[in-house]
Amino acid sequence: MKRRTVFFLSDRTGITAETLGLSLISQFEDVHFSQVTLPFIDSIEKAADATNRINQCVANQGDKPIVFSTILDPSIRKVLERSDAYYIDFFKTFLPGLETELKIPSANVTGRIHSAGDPHAYNTRIEAVNYALNYDDGARTSGYDSADVILVGVSRCGKTPTCLYLAMQFGIRAANYPLTEDDLHVTTLPKMLRPHRQKLFGLTIDAKRLHAIRSSRSPNSTYATLQQCEREVKAVEDLFHHENIPFLSSTNLSIEELATKLMVISGIERRLR
């Protein structure tokens, strides 16, 4: 198998460089990539250190590393460009064309994409995270009026991380309510959910996968048996069909995909950009 080292260079967190770089290298599955993130390269000295690390890598391994860079300061960029690497510079690639199209120079200022500078966005996000925590796992059901969405599904099907992601990424207020044995022996909704029917969104999961997840947490429990998982999954899917609740399966979707698909299907608008 081919091997390459990949560097993600950034003057801030490195999140943008990683997101972009990972989506590109994921298209080369026959190469094994060792990944190194070097965030907060905001001085000539740090740039020189990074360049040394990259060149060291060429000296040790022979092959040029791939570098994905989101550095704005041209003087820092100049130092890094001297490294012996296959160098992809996201800002340099796209900013000049955008400047021409928009007929305006770019600001060349770092740290603009996260929400710290915008108290309203910050508060929206924190409030949404608090909401998700307060209304996790059916802990409270009295504040569903202010929910944007209420996720329902069996225990351990992925409700909590999906709610937290919706909160953190989009500022959406997402509650979740676990449908248990008691709720599932009838094909009608639990009473406290009925007034909020329009906000309900279902999650389901393949019974075998659920069995594996539950077994790793509660080995040898009745709760984790395949038979129990099959019964609950069948009952919950019957309920979703019967009550016309839109739903997704978490079996083959990441949390990001669940969250974004849920928004498309339900039409919920993000509160954060």
Add this chain to the structure above:
Amino acid sequence: MKRRTVFFLSDRTGITAETLGLSLISQFEDVHFSQVTLPFIDSIEKAADATNRINQCVANQGDKPIVFSTILDPSIRKVLERSDAYYIDFFKTFLPGLETELKIPSANVTGRIHSAGDPHAYNTRIEAVNYALNYDDGARTSGYDSADVILVGVSRCGKTPTCLYLAMQFGIRAANYPLTEDDLHVTTLPKMLRPHRQKLFGLTIDAKRLHAIRSSRSPNSTYATLQQCEREVKAVEDLFHHENIPFLSSTNLSIEELATKLMVISGIERRLR
């Protein structure tokens, strides 16, 4: 003020297209951008619909929209390229060069960057989220042995969202413990934290900002007064200095920045890539 519409087009979640596009347009602060994300464009029909929406925008507003696209299928791409827009095609820009450098064709397969396909990565992430929830706000202190980091700071300084972000993004097990009045009248660590000193990381915040945050949640409480906030912040910073605990201020940093800076300073390695 200039206005432009921006489209983020994707065959999957749209997260990569948004990350790319937002980091670029954030460099043009004198333009007001209206943002539209069109995820899951995975058929010729959906591509034609998107193209219509983009062209409609030109018809209504005059100016060409800016399009950021992460679509892999060439036949879908071809439809979208017919739209009347300033079109930035992420994969088309970078994949050919990478193919040449790596001497290997790209897979051209969507949906590779999220962790659903990798049960180990999925479990690491979920376990970390569960850990953050179980060890939030000092709820339990008995399992700190398995923590990667324990955030300490006054109530409402940003500990919980930072822990959740560390868990979700990097699979790091982050607990948090609120330092209250009782802990702060002496400049030594609470007893249960002492054995875990090496794992402690402090968060602080500007007292005025803390006052604003607390006031919006608990108006007119003693807890929210500026005087109380100033006292707690001073005491907690004294403690960090006295005990040599590394710390950051959340006042001007986003959650992403706090999390990534904390990792650089503490040297904690991510468990997820």
